[in-house]
Amino acid sequence: MITPVLPTYARIDLEFERGEGCWLVTTDGRRFLDFTAGIAVNVLGHANPYLVEALTAQAQKLWHISNLFRIPEGERLARRLTEATFADTVFFTNSGAEALECAIKTARRYHHACGRERPRMITFEGAFHGRTIATIAAGGNAKYLEGFGPALDGFDQVPFGDLAAVEAALTPETGAILVEPIQGEGGVRVPSLDFLRGLRELCDAKGMLLVLDEVQSGVGRTGHLFFHEAAGIRPDIMSVAKGIGGGFPMGACLATEEAAKGMTLGTHGSTYGGNPLAMAVGNAVLDKVLEEGFLDRVRYASTLFRQRLAALKDRHPAVIADVRGEGLLLGLRAHVPAADLVVALRAEGMLVPGAGDNVVRLLPPLTVSDEDIAIACDKIDAACRRLEEDFQLPTVKGAAE
Ligand SMILES: *Cc1c(COP(=O)(O)O)cnc(C)c1O
Helix, strand or coil, X not given: CCCCCCCCCCCCCCCEEEEEECEEEECCCCEEEECCHHHHCCCCCECCHHHHHHHHHHHHHCCCCCCCCCCXXXXXXXXXXXXXXXXXXXXXXXXXXXHHHHHHHHHHHHHHHCCCCCCEEEEECCXXXXXXXXHHHHHCCHHHHCCCCCCCCCEEEECCCCHHHHHHHCCCCEEEEEECCCECCCCCECCCHHHHHHHHHHHHHHCCEEEEECCCCCCCCCCCCCHHHHHCCCCCEEEXXXXXXXXECCEEEEECCCCCCCCCCCCCXXXXXXXXXHHHHHHHHHHHHCCCCHHHHHHHHHHHHHHHHHHHHHHCCCCEEEEEEECCEEEEEECCCHHHHHXXXXXXXXXXXXXXXXXXXXCCCCCCCHHHHHHHHXXXXXXXXXXXXXXXXXXXXXXXX
């Protein structure tokens, strides 16, 4: 039977009343450790006082005026983002998929502005770029394409991490490579940094644009402001969303001046994109993420968490196959069905999202404390023991007391 909310999600039957930092509290008073963080969105945790202040202060003044007028807070945020990154210019959106739409249009239009048509893009198996008609074609996941008519043409998909396959798939019409520097939804798959560098070199050699989707890996999530910095490369175009609004719906498409040269007056637009409420929150998020020591703290928390997770893997070898990821974009590949591990964790009072490749993601707010990491590890330990009992799995002798 149809429900008033279109039933495209299998929703977990929990009703939350409020949140604080890494914790969510249900209407009936139960507390959950939230390592979903709205799917890598709430980088500063729930109800962060600094963000609440920024949003409510703006809400008293002005919510929305459209892009027919100047929006000084947006100009400020764009300036700060360009100063902090490779980019010279920014288009603000309301979501990740829209940031990708803008990135795809910008790349296609670049070659058009150069007097040629090279609309095709190389994309990667296991990718996720959103749920619009263009982004499901770019992602190439058959499940997401089924029944939605002819897939938008222009995307040629190759195995992730395979530079030779990229070269082999190039055509005279290939104008760009679109890649997540770490596949999030695909299972926290981290490619070698040499693969990312190789893509950059290939783009330079062939006059193509490198388009990075940092919707999940960006805004401090990996311990770098953006993950491509770890490889020492610069993209031409980059889509950002999720963490950039700290929970307020917003995204952005960043580009160099050269890559953006086709995006002239009238070529793109959005009614809401970059509205004053979003820009006020976006600036406040950036205040904190750019604060001295913030990214060091993310890297420290990551090291601490990973050490404990490695010990848990040793203690529960029949449950945890692998610990992967960068910064606080972490994943546990499971030997049991990952969905069962998600359920077992929830029974212990911890919330995590799944991912492809039989992975459970661990995506705490970037402000997670050492204490909350310790609590998380206790809950993971307990969930593993629960699964070992349920599945009658072998345990490491003497290790689980
Ligand atoms: C979540 C995600 C998107 C889509 O973002 P929406 O805001 O859901 O449209 C795109 N790319 C990546 C890498 C993502 O993780």
